[in-house]
Amino acid sequence: MTxxxxxxxxxWPSRPPATPAALAVRVRGLSRRFGERTxxxxxxxxxxxxEFVALLGASGCGKSTxxxxxxxxxxEISGDVEVPVRRAVAFQAPRLMPWKxxxxxxVLGLPGAPDRAQALAALAEVGIGHRADEWPKVLSGGEAQxxxxxxxxxxxxxxxxxxxxxxxxxxLTRLKAQSLVGELWQRHGCAVLLVTHDVEEAVLLADxxxxxxxxxxxxxxxxxxxxxxxxxxxxxARLRAGLLGWLGVHESGHGGTEAGxxxxxxxxxxx
Numbered sequence: 001m002t003x004x005x006x007x008x009x010x011x012w013p014s015r016p017p018a019t020p021a022a023l024a025v026r027v028r029g030l031s032r033r034f035g036e037r038t039x040x041x042x043x044x045x046x047x048x049x050x051e052f053v054a055l056l057g058a059s060g061c062g063k064s065t066x067x068x069x070x071x072x073x074x075x076e077i078s079g080d081v082e083v084p085v086r087r088a089v090a091f092q093a094p095r096l097m098p099w100k101x102x103x104x105x106x107v108l109g110l111p112g113a114p115d116r117a118q119a120l121a122a123l124a125e126v127g128i129g130h131r132a133d134e135w136p137k138v139l140s141g142g143e144a145q146x147x148x149x150x151x152x153x154x155x156x157x158x159x160x161x162x163x164x165x166x167x168x169x170x171x172l173t174r175l176k177a178q179s180l181v182g183e184l185w186q187r188h189g190c191a192v193l194l195v196t197h198d199v200e201e202a203v204l205l206a207d208x209x210x211x212x213x214x215x216x217x218x219x220x221x222x223x224x225x226x227x228x229x230x231x232x233x234x235x236x237a238r239l240r241a242g243l244l245g246w247l248g249v250h251e252s253g254h255g256g257t258e259a260g261x262x263x264x265x266x267x268x269x270x271x
Contacts, residue, residue, distance in 0.1 A: 023082070024049045024159050024191035025070065030079035031215075032065055039065050041215035043079070049158070052185055052192045054202035056247060057212035063195045066212075067163050070193065084191075087159040088152035092167045094144040096136040103132040106151045122150040125187075126180060142173040146180070153184060160185070162194040166201070178204060182227070199243050203236060204229050211246045219246045 025047035032040040039062045047053050057063050068074045069081060071089045096105045103119035110118075116132075123129045126146040136144060145165055152160060162181070166174045182205055185192050196202055202209045203223055211219040221243060225235060244250070 022049065023047065024051065024084060025193070026080070026082040027070075028080040030066075030069070030077060030081060032062070032069065032074070032077050039215055040069075040077075043216050045210075045217060047159075047191050047193060049191055050189050052194070052205060052207045054194045054196055054206035054209045055212055056196065056199060056202055056209060056243065058247065059197075061212045062215045063212055064163055067161050067193065067195050070159070071161050084158035086155065086157045087161065088155045088157040089161040089163065090145075090148045090152045090165045092164040094136075094148040096139075096144060096147060098136050100136075101132070102128075102134050102136060102139070102147055105136065105147060106154055108151065110154070118154060119150075122154040123147070125153065125184070126150045140173075141169050142177060145169065145177055149181070149184065153188060156188070157190050160188075160190050160192045162192065164196055165194075167197070181205065199240050199247070200231060203239050203243065204231065209239075209243060211243065219243075 023046050025045060027043060027045040030040050030043040030045075031038065043062075043066070045066075055063050055066070065074065067089075069077055070083050071087065072083075073089075096102075097108065100108065103116055103123065104114055106119040106122050107114045107116075120129055120132055123132050123146075126149050128143050128146050128150075131139065131143055131147075136147070139147065148165070165181075166177050169177060178201060181192075181194075185205075194202070194205060203225075206223055209221045209223060210217050211221075221239065223239060225233065225239070229236060231237075
């Protein structure tokens with residue numbers, strides 16, 4: 001087993017040049033067991049530098065376990081995992097420290113004295129520079145998630161790991177957050193792995209969508225649609241329908257699903 005352990009985070013904006021032939025993520029033969037239960041079973045995964053990959057799958061299939069391993073939050077594994085030193089994670093819960101002002105949350109964990117200017121730049125990039133001196137408890141859900149994204153991006157990661165970061169947001173805030181993540185990804189050029197239950201979200205944002213079943217990658221779909229993407233585009237609808245089929249949700253000829261529910265209901269989320 002080879003696991004590459006990260007060095008301490010370094011401050012933005014310095015970034016070493018990427019090697020064109022290198023992979024941002026290389027996983028071979030990865031397995032993870034919890035007691036008698038195998039969650040990841042000899043899994044292989046490659047992510048290219050700058051590539052946006054979305055990972056779909058039903059609850060319990062191992063998506064978040066894989067993300068935690070790539071974030072170095074779980075080391076009880078077998079297999080070979082290679083990831084960049086510079087990486088950052090944003091979870092479904094923003095995980096802000098309530099006793100620290102917003103700007104201090106952004107630079108929390110960076111080496112040296114807290115750099116307010118650095119925090120303000122990151123907050124401005126996600127559109128909430130005016131909230132820098134607030135306490136986290138007064139932020140809306142969308143503002144808290146933007147703070148979490150600023151905290152991740154201030155580290156200028158080569159790999160950004162997103163674990164259902166929009167799941168707790170209302171529909172309108174979720175759409176705005178998805179658009180923001182797409183813009184930030186294009187601006188920063190880092191590789192992204194997004195774990196989500198939302199098929200439409202995956203097709204909207206990703207270069208490549210992976211479907212996970214029984215601890216392995218069961219299907220891969222490359223998304224060649226031009227950006228920005230239109231959910232009403234028939235090609236978009238075909239890709240969404242195909243991925244839903246891989247996940248066991250089949251659309252009827254009348255635009256509904258086998259359960260009589262339109263595929264856009266609840267943003268195409270899986271159980």
